[in-house]
Structures are given as C-alpha cells and as structure tokens.
Amino acid sequence: MARFSKRHLLTTFLMGAGVGAGFALLYAPKSGSQTRRDLRRFSQKAADQFDDFQEDVRNQVSEGYDQVLGVLDNVKEYVEDGKNRLQKLMRSA
Secondary structure: OOOOOHHHHHHHHHHHHHHHHHHHHHOOOOOHHHHHHHHHHHHHHHHHHHHHHHHHHHHHHHHHHHHHHHHHHHHHHHHHHHHHHHHHHHHHO
C-alpha cells in the first residue's frame, strides 16, 4: 500500500478544491450579484422565521407557566381545605 505524505495530500486537496471552484464558477446558474441578492433574501427570510419560532416558543412557555401556577393555586386550596377539615375534626374529638 502506498503512503502519501501530508504535503502530497494537501496539494491534491487544494488542486481538487481549485478545480471544483472553477467548475462552480463556469456552471453557476446566476451572476454573482444575483446570487448575493438571493442569499440576502434567504437569510432575511430565515431570520424572520426564527424570530417567529422564538416568539411561539416564548408564548407556549408563558402559557405553560400560567397553567402550572393555576394548578399550584388549586393544590394550595385543596391542601388548605384539607387542613381546615382536619383541624375541625381534631377540635370536635
């Protein structure tokens, strides 16, 4: 099995990257300015979608928090009611 030096592998990789970049430029379906404009639009759309997602998550967490607080209030009332009943039973005994 042939062993390749790091320098040979790096040179081969860089040559391949250069050839690939050349083909990409030759066969690019759009001009550079149009591609940059499309990338800006895409990134803005992605940022807007991320903001919407973030807001949805924030709202869901807030609603969940409110529900948990409601359940805790119900539990407190239930425990307080049980405590009062137990105290009445102890006094009447």
